[in-house]
Amino acid sequence: MDSMHLAKTVLNVLLYSLVELTAFTVLTLTLKRRLNFSTLHQLVFVLDREMIHVQTAIILWVFYTTQISLTHYGTDYSFEFAWLESPTTT
Numbered sequence: 001m002d003s004m005h006l007a008k009t010v011l012n013v014l015l016y017s018l019v020e021l022t023a024f025t026v027l028t029l030t031l032k033r034r035l036n037f038s039t040l041h042q043l044v045f046v047l048d049r050e051m052i053h054v055q056t057a058i059i060l061w062v063f064y065t066t067q068i069s070l071t072h073y074g075t076d077y078s079f080e081f082a083w084l085e086s087p088t089t090t
Contacts, residue, residue, distance in 0.1 A: 013065050 024039075031037045047054060 009066055013062060016065070 028039045031039050
């Protein structure tokens with residue numbers, strides 16, 4: 001993975017995080033306005049009780065989203081399979 005590809009992958013992760021944060025903000029405002037329900041209190045409670053699990057999930061998610069874009073992972077959308085055209089050796 002060269003530095004350009006790594007930068008593109010990190011940018012994709014950051015954009016996805018921004019979308020998630022926006023969705024959480026909209027959900028928080030909607031629940032507060034309609035039900036007078038504080039999602040921030042719920043978030044603080046979960047982070048206080050389950051911080052190790054949440055931190056592990058976030059770290060694994062970042063590693064997964066970074067590794068999924070590597071070439072050796074097998075993602076090939078060109079549909080040109082060289083192994084089909086090569087002669088078989090037995």
